[in-house]
Amino acid sequence: MKLSLEWMTSYLKDCTLPAPEALALKLTMATAEVEGVEHLERHHKNVVIGKVLSVTPHAESRPDHPLSIVEADIGGGRTIKTICGAPNVKSGLTTAIALTGAELSGGQKVVKEERHGLMCEAMLCSLKELGWGDFHYGVIELPADLKPGTPLSELVPDDDYLIEFDNKSLTHRADLWGHYGFARELAAILHGQLSPLDTYDLKQHDDLPALDITIDDDPEGGRGYSGVRLENLSTAPSPAIIQARLAAVGSRPINILVDLTNYLLWELAQPMHSFDGRKIDRVRVAPFGHEGTFMTLDDEERKMIKSDLMIFNGEEPVAIAGVMGGHDSQVFDDTTSLFLESANFYPARVRRTALRLALRTDSSLRFEKNQPICNMELALKRYVKLLMDGGQKVKVASKMTTIIPRPKEPAKITLEPGYIKNKVGMDISEETINSILKSLEFQVEVGEGGTTIVTAPQHRTDIAIAQDLVEEVARVYGYDNITPAMPKVEQTPLKHLIEHDRLQIVRRLMASAHNFNEVHAYSWFDDEWLKELKAAPKETLKIANPCAGHLARLRTSLIPGLLAFTNMNRHHTDTLRLFEAGKVYFPKGEKDWQEHDNLGAVFFRLTKNGSLSDLFAEAKGVLKSVMENGARGEEYELVPAEKSSEWPWIDPAICLAVKGKDGKLYGHIGHLAQSQLAPFGKGAEVVWFELSLAAMSGPIYPEVHFKAPANVPGSWLDFSVLFPAGKPYGEFSEIIKKFENPLTKGWQFVSSYTGKGLPEGMVSYSIRYWLGRADRTISGEEITGFHQALLKHLEEHKLTLR
Amino acid sequence: MKLAELKEQFLHDLAEAKSAEAREELRTKYLGRKQGLITNFQKSVDMRAMSVEARKEFGKLFNQLKELAENAFAGKTAGEAAGDIRPEIDLTMPVSAMAPGSLHPVSLVQLELEQLFTDMGFMVDSGYEVETEFNNFDGPNIPKDHPAREAQDTFWLTNGLLLRTHTTANQVRVMRRFGAPLRAIFPGRCFRAENLDASHENTFYQLEGLMIDKNITIANLIAVMKTLLSGVFHKEVTVRLRPGFFPFTEPGFELDIECLICGGSGCPTCKRSGWVELLPCGLIHPNVLKNGLIDPNEYSGFAFGVGLTRLAMMKYGISDIRYLNGGDIRVLSQFPAML
Secondary structure, eight states: OEEEHHHHHTTEESOOOOOHHHHHHHHHHHTSOEEEEEEEEOOOTTEEEEEEEEEEEOTTOBTTBOOEEEEEEOSTTOEEEEEEOOTTOOTTOEEEEEETTOBOGGGOBOOOEEETTEEEOEEEOOHHHHTSOSOOSSSOOBOTTSOTTOBGGGTSOSEEEEEEEOGGGGTTOGGGGSHHHHHHHHHHHTTOEEOOOOOOOGGGGTTSOOOEEEEOOOTTSEEEEEEEEEESOOOOOOOHHHHHHHHHTTOOOOOHHHHHHHHHHHHHSOOOEEEETTTOSEEEEEEOOSSEEEEBTTSOEEEEOTTOEEEEETTEEEEETTTEEBSTTSOOTTOOOEEEEEEEEOHHHHHHHHHHTTOOOHHHHHHTTOOOTTHHHHHHHHHHHHHHHTTOOOEEOSOOEEEOSSOOOOOEEEEOTTHHHHHHTSOOOHHHHHHHHHHTTOEEEEOGGGOEEEEOOTTOTTOOSHHHHHHHHHHHHOGGGSOOOOOOOOOOOOOOOHHHHHHHHHHHIIIIISOOEEOOOOSBOOHHHHHHHTOOOOSOOBBSSOSSGGGOBBOSOSHHHHHHHHHHHGGGOSEEEEEEEEEEEEEETTTEEEEEEEEEEEEEEEGGGSOHHHHHHHHHHHHHHHHHHHSTTOOEEEEEOOOOSSOTTOOTTTEEEEEETTSOEEEEEEEOOGGGGGGGOTTEEEEEEEEETTTOOSOSSOOOOOOOOOSSOOEEEEEEEEEETTSOHHHHHHHHHHOOOTTEEEEEEEEEEOSTTSOTTEEEEEEEEEEOOSSSOOOHHHHHHHHHHHHHHHHHTTOOBO | OOHHHHHHHHHHHHHHOOSHHHHHHHHHHHHOTTTOTTTTGGGGSOGGGSOHHHHHHHHHHHHHHHHHHHHHTTTSOHHHHTTOOOTTOOTTOOOOSOOOOBOOHHHHHHHHHHHHHHHTTOEEOOOOSEEOHIIIIITTTOOTTOGGGSTTTOOBBTTSOEEOSSTTHHHHHHHHHHOSSEEEEEEEEEEOOOOOBTTBOSEEEEEEEEEEETTOOHHHHHHHHHHHHHHHHTSOOOEEEEEEOOTTEEEEEEEEEEOTTTTTSOOGGGTTSSEEEEEEEEEEOHHHHHHTTOOTTTOEEEEEEEEHHHHHHHHHTOOOGGGTTSOOHHHHTTSOSOO
């Protein structure tokens, strides 16, 4: 929101103003964030008030392009003649006339020149040409009592600065949505005085009949309504300064009756509405009540719903409460009486209607911010005063009538002795504290037992608790004046959440030890991708308002996301290792859920780079490392997976389950079958695993049971054993595991061989036995004995050495 | 042949050998492993016949000659001069290991900050990504009618739960679980129903932190934030505090740091202001402490939040937020595997 510096400082007295940029910085530091300061230069040089004496249509004038010869009085007995194309130029109009030597907005210079056959030395000006604002609908219309020849500079300052505030920093401060609110802040920050607003005492007319105003009982409806009836009015132009200020903040001047409602909105942040007095008899604030349409004053048909809060004249809706007035009851050119509204509505109610109608007006924006009730009557009194100042011979035709269904007392806060300085952490004197609070119009009284009782001013709807006062004092005192001080607290050992530490260990392990690239996928499945993968996860949580219909289900596995990234990346690489360590989510009953971290990994390569079985063995190695370093000592085994109805790749033919000794399922490891590889192009191989980190319960810091190494040398023996090629290696290793001998310290798989020199249908597995005894060197006979024992064991299982 | 003669002969041959080939031939002749005249000279000497003194002297002279010869061929490879060559090894061959892995840029920033905060005694609890309306909104004192609760900002689940819109959702959980005094950070994934563009994502990471103890003050908050930011940026940073509004703090602040690019003189990065808005913070609102079952009359605290995604983008100069959840290996592989 942009506000005028000239306007806000016009209420200040006894105050030295810093330069605009410096003043803006002070506001940023103490009140609200200024996003920019913009110089508004008004082009007043050689521009004077003129009164149009005659308007004659030019011969070249056409209906779509009017052109007039205008004669005008510019004071001092001088008149000018010029050409004017504005549609609103008329005899008797008081306007602004630029004479030769004037330099108007956009660099336009007024010189003596012939235009459409007439020698011209002057020009009638629009607001835009004067540099007042971006309005170019015609020449400016000014009050008739202005003396021709008066320089415009005497009526409106030549310079102004527009200060742009970040709206987010104002959301809690209803009072800062008008210039007067900022004037109050500046008075406190700059130690100046704030001028009270001049008002007209409407109370003197309390003997006049009251207005018929009712508000439907609804805690989320109308919060208050003040109205007054005014007569003997005319839709004359507003005084120049009012037009200039409105134009500066982007509000188009229309006529004084309408302009002053806008002026009060921008001055006090109190939105008002002026109904044509002929159209309103009695007012009722109530919901629309049904579905239908309503024509707003901008000539748009609005679709209303039952709950929209409205202003009714009897049974007929005349305005959308707090948003916009209706077409039929607005001020027309011939309006001479007003029913003036200054009301207050439940903030969220106004916001919802405005949002739904995509009609966020200056009015609705302010009501959303919780405007104070106290401004309702103040705005009426101020309006009438400004109306009179604007030359209107106002007749007050009713009592100022105010209905407030649920009056609220201003916040009264008791401060314990030393409360504020203890929260700030600085020794700020009581005197300074109280003077800051008073400068912001808080009432400060001495309470019992050294306490202070502080009453918030009525316009501060954001103040409720003692902490609010800490902010008021500290920001005006200046946050920069607070000396940083490290807290003095007891140091205790840091608590570690094991599941988080495990997640970070696994993450580092995958990236640094196993050369995986970490990815972040979205937390929801892409149903279209799942369809391509022929996957059908069943029970998932579901987003009610997803980005798109197929992105609604929360993921229960990381693999689909990893496969999507694999597919995307395969165009620029022939080998990939991707992992994600992140949350998966599961519904639990109707209203509950369960979520935990999983580790998902995908290995991708084109087959020309190696065989699938190598890739699978590699994946098993990574899985082993994760289980050893992540699950720390928990034993696991790989067993055929149970077939899944959700994931086609969880199938005993291509997938193993990672299971704990107690049957606990950690996850799965597997590869994609030929048919499942279709989306990944020709020659692709994909191996994957997914583990639940939540299933891991081993300690985060490893427990190692150290055994001193034997100080006598051991030795090893290699054996190559023939095994039927059609059977899995797992069966072979089961046989080897069964062989027990006191010399065995361990055994390992070395290699497998198929090819020349082997009997038909056989594979040769080389294994290595590590032999030894803790207490002595083993002898040749012992080794021979071992050899024979192993041969016998193999023979029992119908196996022979190669 | 005496050692002195051998030396003389070597120096003579060396002076004659002009080409690289000749020198190589010479090297083999004198320093070759099997036949080298110098290498094998000791075999021709009966060391046992020598006195201890003579043996010492011989050893010294022999080593000098060997060194001389080796230095003379140092223009060749050191390994060759030492006679210990493995010609089959080409030392310039490229690395055989597979391409190194990488941590996600957000993980990198998160790990760094976790390290920094745990060093200062803050525990790490990343909380839940699916949350209740209570934890996400009511707990942090966000009014029932607050616009943030509406569908255009929040992803609601069909069962009334939601995807957390901020890590603030974990405040009340952590308070209830661990009580006061408390120092904790909650890094993690958050969600907002936003349309994607270069600077808006519906999925992003935040890191929220809080400290609750007796007599925590604004002065404390400034001191801790200053220290932390010096840790984040690895240098002393100038900060300023100005008013900010958040329902879960009172008072609330925006903390700006002096622009690290221009040092405060004004540049495009800081929009010519000399300051960069970095983290919202404030004293914890008493209602939030109450919701966390902590007595606001006994304890006070501060809380702060920082956008991990935004910090990663700032730190690594990532221009478009969509890269982060895009899974593109050409983007991700630019980042290190180890912190």
